Amino acid sequence: MTKKQSEKVRKLYGIRMDQAIMLEIQHLALDQDKYVNELLEEAAKDMLKKHAGTKKKPSV
Numbered sequence: 756m757t758k759k760q761s762e763k764v765r766k767l768y769g770i771r772m773d774q775a776i777m778l779e780i781q782h783l784a785l786d787q788d789k790y791v792n793e794l795l796e797e798a799a800k801d802m803l804k805k806h807a808g809t810k811k812k813p814s815v
Contacts, residue, residue: 780794780795
């Protein structure tokens with residue numbers, strides 16, 4: 756069986772996160788009927804947009 760080209764390649768990452776923040780995210784996921792992973796990916800995308808174009812210049 757081959758994957759469709761439209762499917763995203765997914766990889767598992769282990770992270771450490773403040774327990775209180777994760778609990779809030781889990782509650783939000785339940786309230787919005789979404790998976791926690793969806794909310795974390797959305798937050799990561801928002802952060803990348805926020806910091807786009809603000810790459811540090813190499814120091815001499």
